[in-house]
Amino acid sequence: MSVRGDTPPVHWSREGGGAAAPAGRGRVVVIGGGLAGIAAALVAADEGVEPVLLEARPRLGGATTSFQRSFQGGSLWIDTGQHVFMRCCTAYRGLLARLGVTHLTTLQPRLDVEVLIAGSLTRTRLRRTRVPLPAPLHLAPALLGYRALPPADRIRAALAALRIGRLDQRDPKVDGDSFGGWLERHGQSAVATEALWELLTVATLNAPASDASLGLAAKVVRTGLLEGADAGDLGWPEAPLQELHGDAAVRALTAVGGTVRTGTKARAVVRTSTGWEVTLDGGEVLTADGVVLAVPPPAAAGLLPEGTGVDPAKLRALGASPIINVHMIFDRPVLDVPMLAVVGSPVQWIFDRTISSGLAKVGPPGAQYLALSQSAAQEWVDQPANDLRALFVEEMRRLFPAAREAELLEVFVTRERTATFDQAPGSLGLRPDQATGLPGFALAGTWTDTGWPATMEGAVRSGIAAARETLATMAVSGSALSAVEHGPSANRGESLAAVPTQSWDVAGQAPAAPAAPATEPAAGAAGAAEAGTVTAGAAVTDPASTHKVTTQTETSTSTGGFPV
Incomplete structure (x- = not known):
């Protein structure tokens, strides 16, 4: 069964539970229900301003969502892409806490990435030492023990990391240089580039080193590895992304008097004499008194009101970079760790989604669901599904003896053609600020100039x-805007523009749950502009209105979208 095409609009609003936004504080319409839009709407709500969150798709979450797929009489939750975060992602972790879902994630006590060396079929680790060394000395044991590199390359890599940390990512010359070119000029071998640097930057920048901005690579290395000993500790979801983001956001927003409207597309934004x-x-x-536009660049370019000063041609020039995911369900365990990186192979990262997908409940006993996350996927995104299936199944069987003996119950592919903007050299000059020059109108999304690459952290920070920009023109300021995290210090040549973060507790204090469930509109919701229902019982749901999801076949395809 396939569910696609137009989806009836759904309108959630508060029914019991949390306190409504105080009257007279104004209204902000947020266009786009990805992480950036969710964050913007929550800031408005927490300041007592009424947020109205519009999303064209049937669900919130943007590119960080899930859909259901039939499997052996039950259904599995399929994430549109595998997402991880680092301990340094304080805004995203704060959002998880504000949504009350921190407990649905795992955060490593220390960085520990197991790496399979495909040529020798041996494993090594990138692991932070237990010895409490200050940054950046904490990296030395990890690099010295990383057997994917020859000893001399390990030393050269450590020196290169320190040099990268001194680069000014805001310098147009740095941003205009390629990371791969810089590595080559600074003594990094082809082995080191593939087995170390691209292990990090392909996943975070969605581009090979040769095509990635040196400025953004410097940001990843400095913030993720050099500025704090624990900054690079990895975290990942233990539940479907829809539960983690979209459903939780509906609960949080409606609990405080906000309105969420899915299946609702904005066609025009116009400034009036009153707002x-x-x-x-x-x-x-x-x-509305204010508008936040949090949609992908091509859509944003078409919705810009007159007088913004934002060049729509630059937004379109940001381009896109794809990611594919190859999903394999085996009848027995093949992978013995939650995640594994692979070097020297077409396979990049493998994640065990047996529990988070629901396979452990509906599948055969002992079955395992592995998701292969393939970034910078230009060479694969247009290949026929059967070709991709053959390539990656054969490689998995080469890499894992257990896969040779296991029965493959299902294989399918999801494609995120516009997973991120193209984080190429020179992209900084194309990224607009959140402020637009028009009072009450701001932009949000990973593609805006956050100083971060296209990550969940960047999305939340942009929102x-x-x-902040929108509410400032409405004379709103308070607790939600009081916690400001500044960028890196001036001696690194970085912008000192304050980056706002919420006073959301990253320790994970959850808000009160609303009366209405997250997956249905509140019964009799007050002030509903459009009637809408959520049809239950469909074997497959399509959160993006762009998925082609055909069950009992080898492939499902997703056009995806920017993680905004």
């Missing part, structure tokens, strides 16, 4: 910054 008007697909017009 803003947002025209929807069906002709309905919403009035918070956009909300």
Whole structure:
């Protein structure tokens, strides 16, 4: 069964539970229900401003969501892509805490990545030492013990990391240089580039070193590895992304009097003498005191109101870089760790999704669901599914003896053609600020100038910054805007522009749960502009309205979208 095409609009609003936004504090319409839009709406709500969050797709979450797929009489949750985060991602972790879902994630007590060397079929680790060494000395034991590199390359890599940390990512010359070119000029071998640097940057920048901005690579290395001994500790979801982000956001926003409307597309944004008007697909017009535009660059370019000073041609020039995921379900365990990196192979990262997908409950006893996350996937994104299936199944059987003996119950592919913007040399000059020059109108998304690459952290930071800009023109300031995290110190030549973060507790204090469930509109929701229902019982749901999901076949395809 396939579910696709138009989805009836759904309107959630508060029914019991949390306190409504105080009257008279204004209204902000947020266009786009990805992480950036969710963060912006929550900032507004926490300041007592009424947020109205619009999302064209049937679910919130943007590129960080999930859909259901039939499997052996039950259904599995399939994430549109595998996402991880680092301990240094304080804004994203704060969002998880604000949503009350920190307990649905795992955060390593120390960085520990097991790496399979494909040529020799041996394993090594990139692991932070238990000895409490200060940064950047904490890296020395990890690099010295990393057997994917010859000893001389390990020493040269450590020296290169220190040099990278001194680069000014805001310098146009740095941003305009390629990371691969810089590595070659600084004595990094082809082996070191593939087995170390691209292990990090392909996953975070969605580009090979030769095609990646040196400035963004410097940001990843400095913030993730050099500025704090524990900054690079990895975290990942233990539940479907839809549960972690979209459903939790609906609960949190409706609990405080916000409105969430899915299946609702904005067609125009116009400034008026009293504020803003947002025209929807069906002709309905919403009035607002402020607007946050949190959609992918091509869509944003088409919705910019007059007078923004934002060049739509630059937004379109940001381009896109794809990611594919190859999903394999085996009848027995093949991987003995939660995640594994692979070097020297077409396979990049493998994640065990047996529990988070629901396979452990509905599948045969002992079955294992592995997701292969393949970034910078230009060479694969247009290949026929059967070719991809043959390539990656054969490689998995070469890499893992257990896979040769296991029965492969199902294989399918999801494709995120526009997973991120193209984080190429010179991309900094194309990324706009969240402020647009128009009072009450701001931009949000990983593609805006956050100083971060296209990550969940960048998305959340952009949403918070956009909300700050919008609320400032509404004379709103308070606890939600009081916690400000500054960028790196001036002696590194970085921008000192304050980066707003929420005063959300990253320790994980959860908000009160609302009365209405996250997956259905509140019964009799007050003030609903459009009637909508969530149809239960479908074997497959399509959160993006762009998935082609055919069950009992080898392949499902997703066009995906920017993680905004």
